[in-house]
Amino acid sequence: MRFFTFIISTFIFCIIVHAQDSKKISEKYFPDFNIDIPTPAFDKKKGFTNYSEMMLFLNKWCEKYPTKISYQFIGKSQKEKKIPMVFIGDDNLDNLKVCFMGGLHGNEPASTESMLFLIRNLLEVDTLKSISNSLNIAIIPMANIDGYEKQSRYASNGEDLNRDHTKLSNQETIAIKESINKFSPDVMVDFHEYKPYRADFVNFGEYGTTSMYDCMFLYSGNLNVCPTIKTVIEKTFLPPAKLKLDENGLKYHNYLSSKHKNNKIYFNLGSVSPRSSATSFALGNTISMLMEIRGVGLNRNSFKRRVYTTYLLAHSFLKTSIDNSEYIQSILKNCNNFPEKITIKYKREKSNYKLNMIDVYNNDIIDVDIVLNNGLKCENQTTRKRPFYYFIDKDLSVVTDKLKILGLNIDTLKFDELFELESYKIISQKKSSVKFQGFYENIVSTTIVKEQKVLKKGTFVVPMDQRKSNLAVETLEPEMLSGFLRFNVIEPNDIQKIYRYTLNKKL
Ligand SMILES: [Zn+2]
Missing domain, CATH: 3.40.630.10 (Zn peptidases)
Incomplete structure (x- = not known):
């Protein structure tokens, strides 16, 4: 009705x-x-x-x-x-x-x-x-x-x-x-x-x-x-x-x-x-x-x-x-x-608000009661430690090519090297129910697993002390609402090829 x-x-x-x-x-x-x-x-x-x-x-x-x-x-x-x-x-x-x-x-x-x-x-x-x-x-x-x-x-x-x-x-x-x-x-x-x-x-x-x-x-x-x-x-x-x-x-x-x-x-x-x-x-x-x-x-x-x-x-x-x-x-x-x-999930402040609008019938300005989700007053729900570097497997150049377009400088490892790393483990995964820009979004949640791993020569390195590094945060972390996984730039399996390095030690 x-x-x-x-x-x-x-x-x-x-x-x-x-x-x-x-x-x-x-x-x-x-x-x-x-x-x-x-x-x-x-x-x-x-x-x-x-x-x-x-x-x-x-x-x-x-x-x-x-x-x-x-x-x-x-x-x-x-x-x-x-x-x-x-x-x-x-x-x-x-x-x-x-x-x-x-x-x-x-x-x-x-x-x-x-x-x-x-x-x-x-x-x-x-x-x-x-x-x-x-x-x-x-x-x-x-x-x-x-x-x-x-x-x-x-x-x-x-x-x-x-x-x-x-x-x-x-x-x-x-x-x-x-x-x-x-x-x-x-x-x-x-x-x-x-x-x-x-x-x-x-x-x-x-x-x-x-x-x-x-x-x-x-x-x-x-x-x-x-x-x-x-x-x-x-x-x-x-x-x-x-x-x-x-x-x-x-x-x-x-x-x-x-x-x-x-x-x-x-x-x-x-x-x-x-x-x-x-x-x-x-x-x-x-x-x-x-x-x-x-x-x-x-x-x-x-x-x-x-x-x-x-x-x-x-x-x-x-x-x-x-x-x-x-x-x-x-x-x-x-x-x-x-x-x-870094913030992984946030909540917008919700409040009631009186919005002035023009009534199209009598052309008067009236008060309209609305519900406001205030994106200028967001609150943290999930945070993670900010990594000092992200590492990305060398076959995931689709990711680093886009990071470069976004203005990030990317290095590569000069030789094979053992690191103490954080990797992502997907604990839930689904597709969005409606299409956005012609595709279904990947909605995942992950936990972080610590591991020791040898990364190959040629692995991409994203230093996080650069001006545009917050764009790496918003595109690489798997839960991000406009991230590369969510937007099908990579598949859920590919997330295993992205690592976080959180030790405060210069490479
Ligand atoms: Zn416009």
């Missing part, structure tokens, strides 16, 4: 949303900005900037300012379109490095358009020109070109590129990871848009609700991420950004994603999973954020407002980076003092 109520109310919701066309709500709460944004999409009445328009735009600025801006192709999309990464600024080694990305989801056009607007302004607007003297900036404006060209979220094979940051099964994700790691940013921001009208919201209000926030901030609460990264985001980066948004009458909140499960709606706050960009880059000891602008499904409604909101955030993050350059560098350096324990 509840299921039918859900179906019927979803249907009614769709009719209402369709009938109102969301235009009244846009007019009342999200009026468009009357500003000039000289980028390709605004030269036309319909549609968004396509790939060739973007390339013309970039080439125009490279010709006009050859010493200030350049780009490199970092790889190709599945349909063979070359992906540009734009560089602006002084590559003086002491300057802080900031990397921005747009268009990883192809149906979130404000992200790409705002990156083009930012590029233009950094070169043309007098008050912004000095920014590039103090920072080293890299921008990937259209990360998922094939998706963007048809305004689809997905890559051309139907996969979601922002769920591929550990499995790395798409050439776009590999190109993005390799090029960003090569650039090695201190600050990384991935710009997106979110869907404000969701079937999940149909049970709220009279006939459903829609989100009221122009933008939402996502960052990592993963317990293996260096904790000061979250502090710097909350105390240093977000306050001035919020101030800018306030000045422009824009509303914001921390990012909430809704999940429908067993006839109940849950909201998740914060990012915990390294399969997505926010946590993936944070695990590599980078200040990492993901910005969600209210936009998916709105076509060109309030498009200038959406682009300008994204631009204001990007601009604010650049300014904060300059103002706190030394502080950020020292924080990130201290993150390389790793703790003794």
